[in-house]
Amino acid sequence: MNCPICNRPLKSKKSIERGIGPVCETKIAKLKDKENENQISFENELSEE
Ligand SMILES: [Zn+2]
Numbered sequence: 001m002n003c004p005i006c007n008r009p010l011k012s013k014k015s016i017e018r019g020i021g022p023v024c025e026t027k028i029a030k031l032k033d034k035e036n037e038n039q040i041s042f043e044n045e046l047s048e049e
Contacts, residue, residue, distance in 0.1 A: 001016055001019070003015070003020055003021040003024055004019070004020065005020060005021070005024035005027070005028070006021060006023070006024055008021060
């Protein structure tokens with residue numbers, strides 16, 4: 001099984017169970033945080049208008 005983000009083979013059992021490498025998991029977690037922040041600000045903008 002390979003990491004869907006960087007396409008490298010997943011070596012550790014944890015990575016295989018999660019289906020993603022630890023580095024990319026951290027990256028995605030940060031991206032999701034940003035997305036959530038954007039969504040919140042976007043929703044606030046909508047409600048203000
Ligand atoms: Zn990866």
